[in-house]
Amino acid sequence: MxxxxxxxxxxxxxxxxxxxxxxxxxxxxxxxxxxAVALGLAGGMIAISMGQGMIAQRxxxxxxxxxxxxxxxxxxxxxxxxxxxxxxxxxxVESALKKESNYLRHCLRTIAAGIVQSxxxxxxxxxxxxxxxxxxxxxxxDELIVEGSYLxxxxxxxxxxxxxxxxxxxxxxxxxxVLSFTDSEYNVIxxxxxxxxxxRSVSTQFDERNVFVLRSDLNRLLGTNGQAHEVAxxxxxxxxxxxxxxxxxxxxxxxxxxxxxxxxxxxxYLQDVGSRVLYIFIIIIxxxxxxxxxxTMLMIVHERTHELGMLKAIGLNKTRTFIMLQxxxxxxxxxxxxxxxxxxxxxxxxxxxxxxxxxxxxxLAAFGIPTVVYPVIxxxxxxxxxxxxxxxxxxxxxxxxxRALQINPAxxxxxx
Numbered sequence: 001m002x003x004x005x006x007x008x009x010x011x012x013x014x015x016x017x018x019x020x021x022x023x024x025x026x027x028x029x030x031x032x033x034x035x036a037v038a039l040g041l042a043g044g045m046i047a048i049s050m051g052q053g054m055i056a057q058r059x060x061x062x063x064x065x066x067x068x069x070x071x072x073x074x075x076x077x078x079x080x081x082x083x084x085x086x087x088x089x090x091x092x093v094e095s096a097l098k099k100e101s102n103y104l105r106h107c108l109r110t111i112a113a114g115i116v117q118s119x120x121x122x123x124x125x126x127x128x129x130x131x132x133x134x135x136x137x138x139x140x141x142d143e144l145i146v147e148g149s150y151l152x153x154x155x156x157x158x159x160x161x162x163x164x165x166x167x168x169x170x171x172x173x174x175x176x177x178v179l180s181f182t183d184s185e186y187n188v189i190x191x192x193x194x195x196x197x198x199x200r201s202v203s204t205q206f207d208e209r210n211v212f213v214l215r216s217d218l219n220r221l222l223g224t225n226g227q228a229h230e231v232a233x234x235x236x237x238x239x240x241x242x243x244x245x246x247x248x249x250x251x252x253x254x255x256x257x258x259x260x261x262x263x264x265x266x267x268x269y270l271q272d273v274g275s276r277v278l279y280i281f282i283i284i285i286x287x288x289x290x291x292x293x294x295x296t297m298l299m300i301v302h303e304r305t306h307e308l309g310m311l312k313a314i315g316l317n318k319t320r321t322f323i324m325l326q327x328x329x330x331x332x333x334x335x336x337x338x339x340x341x342x343x344x345x346x347x348x349x350x351x352x353x354x355x356x357x358x359x360x361x362x363x364l365a366a367f368g369i370p371t372v373v374y375p376v377i378x379x380x381x382x383x384x385x386x387x388x389x390x391x392x393x394x395x396x397x398x399x400x401x402x403r404a405l406q407i408n409p410a411x412x413x414x415x416x
Contacts, residue, residue: 015320019327030332033296037336038343040285041385045344049375050355051278056376059271061202063260065139068232069241071263075256077229083112084184086227087255093231096251102240107134108228110218114181116211118169125165125211127179129218138234141199148173148197156217158196162207166198173198179211183222191221279384286388290396297329297400305407313409322401329397330390337389341382348375
C-alpha cells in the first residue's frame with residue numbers, strides 16, 4: 001500500500017470518527033430524525049409486504065386454481081368458443097405430456113356457454129364439464145365446496161354452482177335448475193340438473209359466471225363423446241410450463257398450446273410491474289423524510305458555522321468538509337434504516353401466519369383476493385430500500401454541504 005493510499009484511509013478514518021461524534025452532540029435532534037426514518041420505513045415495509053402478499057396469492061389462485069400452468073385447445077376455440085371446436089385425439093395429447101420431465105398431471109374439460117334458469121331468475125353462465133377426480137388433483141376444486149357435496153361419477157345430472165349465483169337464483173343445495181345451451185349442430189338443449197353443492201371462491205365474478213357438471217353428462221348432451229375443449233396441465237412449477245410450451249407446440253402442431261403467461265397477460269403485468277409499483281410508496285416516504293434530513297443538516301451547518309470556519313482556517317479543505325457532512329447524514333439515516341427494518345420485521349413476524357381482512361371480504365372478493373393475506377418480503381427488498389436511502393440521503397444533504405463550503409473562515413470565526 002502506497003503512502004498516498006494510506007493517507008487517504010487515515011483521513012477517512014479520522015473524518016468518520018469526527019462525524020460519528022458530531023451526531024451525538026445534539027442527541028434529541030439526531031434521535032428525532034432517526035426515529036422518523038425508522039417509523040417511516042417500518043410502515044413502508046409492512047405495506048409493501050402486504051401488497052406483495054396479495055399479488056402472490058392472486059397469482060397462485062388464478063393460475064393454480066383456475067387456468068393451471070398450461071392449457072391446450074383447438075386453434076379456433078379461443079377465437080369463437082364454439083362447441084364443435086374440440087380436441088378429438090386426447091390420447092395424442094396425453095402421450096406428448098408424459099414425455100415432459102416436469103409434467104405432474106392434467107385434467108380434461110368440456111365447456112359450453114349457456115343460460116341457467118331457476119323458478120325466480122336466470123343468467124348467463126359458462127358450463128364446465130369436469131372429471132371430478134382429475135379436476136380435484138389439478139385445481140383442488142373440491143376444497144371450495146361450502147354446502148352440499150362435490151360431484152361424483154355415481155350421481156349423474158348434478159351441478160355445482162357458486163354462492164353468488166345461488167343467491168341470485170334463490171336456490172340452495174338440493175334445488176333443481178335448468179341449463180340451456182346449443183350442441184355441436186346448433187340445436188338448443190335444455191336439461192334439468194340437481195344442485196349437488198355450492199362453492200365459494202375468492203372471486204365473486206367467478207362464482208356468478210361458472211357452473212360445473214360431469215363431463216360425461218355434458219359430452220352426452222353436446223354429442224361430443226370422448227372429446228374435450230380444454231386440457232389443463234400442471235407442472236412442477238409455473239416457470240417449467242413456460243419452457244415446455246414451445247416443445248409441446250411442436251409435438252402438437254394441430255393444437256393451440258398456451259402457458260399461463262399467454263392465457264393471462266394481465267396477470268403477467270401485475271406480477272412483473274405490481275411489485276415495482278409498490279416501491280413508489282417507499283419513494284414517497286423517503287421524499288418526505290428528505291425534507292427532514294435537509295432541515296436537520298441546515299440547522300447543523302448553521303449552529304456550527306464558527307466551528308467549520310475554524311476548521312477551514314487550520315487547513316480542513318472543501319473535500320474533507322463535504323465528506324464529513326455526508327458521513328454524518330449517511331450515518332444518521334442508515335442507523336434509522338437499520339432500526340426501521342428490524343422493527344418492521346419484528347412487527348411482521350407474528351403476522352406471517354396470515355392477516356385476517358374479513359371485514360373487507362366483499363371488496364376483496366370483487367378483485368379475486370382472499371380475505372387472509374400472507375405478507376411476503378422478497379430477497380431484493382432490503383437491497384432496494386438501502387439503495388433508496390443512500391440516494392435520497394445524499395441528495396438531501398447536497399444543499400447543506402454546499403452552504404458549508406461557502407463559509408468564509410474570516411467571517412465565521414467572529415460568529416459566536
